[in-house]
């Protein structure tokens with residue numbers, strides 16, 4: 703995708719996001735229209751393609767995408783995700799090229815169990831988020847939910863650990879990011895795997 707974020711780029715991004723969403727929906731991670739995805743189309747000015755609000759995320763087409771600015775406001779397209787401003791904030795503060803938000807049972811359950819954050823160590827799967835498998839403890843932060851995206855963005859920025867490309871939002875779900883949609887997907891699958899493991903209470 704070029705830096706300009708034109709109509710063709712937006713449709714291309716929509717096709718990518720629709721495919722990613724179909725995959726996550728098939729896992730049961732985007733039930734009942736929940737969740738949203740984004741990809742950065744340009745950095746200066748910041749422009750993201752974000753999934754449209756309220757759609758069944760298992761049935762998206764390339765047209766179900768909205769171009770938004772650094773505040774999450776629509777620049778082109780219909781009504782962006784209610785959480786578009788948080789996607790823009792994550793992309794700006796972490797440098798990520800793609801952001802995933804899913805409503806998984808494991809993230810909400812573990813957020814309840816460990817409101818101060820989820821400690822992870824000695825797991826081969828940690829290599830999937832760029833950490834050593836052994837000897838290093840990594841914390842997956844848990845932040846309180848809010849319907850105010852500015853407040854939620856402040857909490858996420860304050861809590862996030864640069865070693866972990868994800869944050870659990872208590873009573874809500876999971877935010878994960880990566881350099882591009884493919885890496886964000888891999889990070890999401892790894893973090894969700896770690897949460898599911900912790901939930902088994904090993």
Ligand SMILES: CSC[C@@H](O)[C@@H](O)C(=O)COP(=O)(O)O
Pocket residue numbers: 733734735736737738753754755756757782783784785803805
């Ligand atoms: C059951 S939908 C919950 C929504 O409020 C929200 O949390 C969500 O993830 C989807 O919002 P959307 O505006 O469709 O991107």
Ligand SMILES: [Zn+2]
Pocket residue numbers: 736737785803805874875
């Ligand atoms: Zn949500």
